[in-house]
Amino acid sequence: MNEILNLKNAFKTYGKTQVLKDINFKLNKSEVISLLGDNGAGKSTLIKCLSGLEKFDKAELIINEKKVNLKNYDIKNARDLGFETVYQESSVGLEQEIFRNIFLGREITNTFGFINIKKEQEVSMHLLQNFLGLRGVGINPNSKVSSLSGGERQGLAIARAIYFDSKVIILDEPTTALAIKEVGKVLNFIKTLQEHEKSCILITHNISHAYEVSNRFIILERGEIKADIKKDDISLIELQSKLLTIQNEYQ
Amino acid sequence: MKEKYIYQISILVILFVILTLFITTVPEVFLQSRIYISYLSIIPFSMILALSLTPLIIAKEIDLSFPSIMAVSGYIFAQSYLSFDNTFIAFFLCLGFGFFAGLFNGLIVVKIGVPSIIATIGSQFLFRGLAMILSGGTALSIMEIKESFISDLFTGRWFGFFPAQSFWVILFAVLIWFILFKHKFGNSVLFIGDNKKAANMMGINTDKTRIILFIQMGIMSSFCAVLLTLEMANWWPTNGEGYLLLVFASIFIGGTSVFGGSGTIFGTFIGAIIIGIIESGIIAMGLDGFYTRFIYGVIILIAVCVHAKILNKGKV
Ligand SMILES: Nc1ncnc2c1ncn2[C@@H]1O[C@H](COP(=O)(O)OP(=O)(O)OP(=O)(O)O)[C@@H](O)[C@H]1O
Numbered sequence: 093m094n095e096i097l098n099l100k101n102a103f104k105t106y107g108k109t110q111v112l113k114d115i116n117f118k119l120n121k122s123e124v125i126s127l128l129g130d131n132g133a134g135k136s137t138l139i140k141c142l143s144g145l146e147k148f149d150k151a152e153l154i155i156n157e158k159k160v161n162l163k164n165y166d167i168k169n170a171r172d173l174g175f176e177t178v179y180q181e182s183s184v185g186l187e188q189e190i191f192r193n194i195f196l197g198r199e200i201t202n203t204f205g206f207i208n209i210k211k212e213q214e215v216s217m218h219l220l221q222n223f224l225g226l227r228g229v230g231i232n233p234n235s236k237v238s239s240l241s242g243g244e245r246q247g248l249a250i251a252r253a254i255y256f257d258s259k260v261i262i263l264d265e266p267t268t269a270l271a272i273k274e275v276g277k278v279l280n281f282i283k284t285l286q287e288h289e290k291s292c293i294l295i296t297h298n299i300s301h302a303y304e305v306s307n308r309f310i311i312l313e314r315g316e317i318k319a320d321i322k323k324d325d326i327s328l329i330e331l332q333s334k335l336l337t338i339q340n341e342y343q
Numbered sequence: 344m345k346e347k348y349i350y351q352i353s354i355l356v357i358l359f360v361i362l363t364l365f366i367t368t369v370p371e372v373f374l375q376s377r378i379y380i381s382y383l384s385i386i387p388f389s390m391i392l393a394l395s396l397t398p399l400i401i402a403k404e405i406d407l408s409f410p411s412i413m414a415v416s417g418y419i420f421a422q423s424y425l426s427f428d429n430t431f432i433a434f435f436l437c438l439g440f441g442f443f444a445g446l447f448n449g450l451i452v453v454k455i456g457v458p459s460i461i462a463t464i465g466s467q468f469l470f471r472g473l474a475m476i477l478s479g480g481t482a483l484s485i486m487e488i489k490e491s492f493i494s495d496l497f498t499g500r501w502f503g504f505f506p507a508q509s510f511w512v513i514l515f516a517v518l519i520w521f522i523l524f525k526h527k528f529g530n531s532v533l534f535i536g537d538n539k540k541a542a543n544m545m546g547i548n549t550d551k552t553r554i555i556l557f558i559q560m561g562i563m564s565s566f567c568a569v570l571l572t573l574e575m576a577n578w579w580p581t582n583g584e585g586y587l588l589l590v591f592a593s594i595f596i597g598g599t600s601v602f603g604g605s606g607t608i609f610g611t612f613i614g615a616i617i618i619g620i621i622e623s624g625i626i627a628m629g630l631d632g633f634y635t636r637f638i639y640g641v642i643i644l645i646a647v648c649v650h651a652k653i654l655n656k657g658k659v
């Protein structure tokens with residue numbers, strides 16, 4: 093009953109490159125997993141397939157103890173199952189207003205599909221102030237996203253993911269563009285997820301961040317899982333040297 | 344807030360400058376209602392096309408085939424009216440062709456992956472050729488259609504003077520504005536033009552949305568052909584040919600961005616009026632008709648330069 097996600101024998105190729113080779117892993121309720129590994133290891137590819145943006149070539153995916161039909165599995169599907177993803181690449185529309193960005197793809201509408209713009213603006217204002225802590229005079233839900241800084245844009249993408257009360261939040265390098273204070277906010281947020289019985293898959297190159305917030309570490313190298321370790325079984329120093337050893341084997 | 348409407352305001356200013364120029368130089372024409380009524384009957388044709396094309400441009404797509412879709416649709420409308428003597432059958436067959444022509448364009452662009460500028464250059468020839476083959480290159484005259492209900496409905500003179508097509512184009516403008524800026528479909532269109540990858544990541548069905556845009560353009564081209572055929576009471580094989588550049592000019596002087604992701608329906612609306620009033624204004628001023636194109640050029644360049652300046656100012 094604790095198991096939220098179970099991925100078995102997953103493969104993925106781009107053209108001739110085998111990016112994912114026989115991936116197997118489970119995610120439990122209230123668990124935070126860090127996905128670690130070198131550049132090009134296949135971390136982003138794995139979460140793109142999990143979130144429905146890309147398709148596995150072959151895999152068995154079980155979510156909430158039900159087998160998922162991977163043929164029809166797309167982002168909408170994943171969201172309905174409670175998965176919310178913040179991708180590494182920019183996923184905002186720069187020329188559009190902040191409120192439109194927050195609600196893109198799940199607008200608050202009436203039965204005819206017309207948007208309740210006022211409501212969206214109110215909720216956006218709330219998110220801007222309380223999550224992003226943006227209180228600048230110029231900041232309002234009607235500003236274009238192009239008027240935000242890089243970090244604020246990333247914060248916006250995270251805030252958007254959080255607002256929609258999902259069961260699993262997937263974050264692909266969420267802190268790379270952020271200042272220390274903002275990084276602290278994101279890490280704190282990840283810690284509070286567990287209290288609300290939510291799970292998280294975090295991709296990061298910062299091992300101490302990973303160690304601070306996760307319960308488990310999965311090390312991916314050249315598309316294969318090389319280690320799957322509980323936090324209780326390893327110290328930060330050991331984790332660091334383990335990661336280095338694995339990466340050096342492949343140099 | 345002011346920033347947001349700056350395109351709309353600048354295009355309005357341009358319209359008023361042009362109108363003032365006309366009124367002061369030839370008051371005997373431009374202080375009479377006749378010229379305005381003639382504008383109300385002529386401008387809706389290119390305006391409908393421009394309004395319909397604006398969302399496609401915003402989504403970073405283009406359709407160059409609409410004049411040819413008009414030619415085939417107009418032929419189907421006129422010929423099936425002559426064959427079946429039923430305006431409703433003619434109307435629906437005509438719009439049906441527009442639907443399939445738009446679907447055809449959309450599938451080539453979205454499913455096969457041909458850039459829309461190339462795909463619709465191809466289909467533009469294809470449809471124009473189809474019109475030629477079907478008609479054998481000869482025009483059709485349908486004077487009797489002026490007596491029909493559909494003619495009154497779409498191009499009649501309401502209250503004895505008001506051209507019905509003006510009402511329909513205004514209705515269409517309002518509708519498309521609501522869909523673009525207040526409906527979730529329009530939201531998808533804006534984001535597709537802005538950042539298609541992001542739209543995909545947020546679960547927008549970008550393929551379906553773009554195909555719908557092409558279909559919409561096809562149907563509205565056919566509808567425009569119906570209006571034109573009803574107004575003129577005849578059809579000729581080069582039907583629609585003159586509209587291509589005027590429609591693009593209307594959109595771009597209105598302030599819609601070539602880069603996609605932003606645009607204005609109001610701008611297109613005023614842009615189409617500006618383009619529409621120039622020609623007869625020039626002739627009324629006593630200038631040779633040969634000047635028309637030259638002056639179009641001047642106005643289009645001034646408008647797009649103003650827009651570019653505003654755009655650059657916004658980007659600090
Ligand atoms: N769309 C694509 N087409 C072809 N190859 C791709 C594509 N996306 C990723 N790859 C390749 O797949 C491999 C894994 O890429 P991926 O983005 O998953 O790496 P990553 O582990 O997220 O790396 P990083 O830490 O740098 O973000 C890389 O070798 C990359 O070149």
Ligand SMILES: [Mg+2]
Nearest residue numbers: 135136137180
């Ligand atoms: Mg990556």
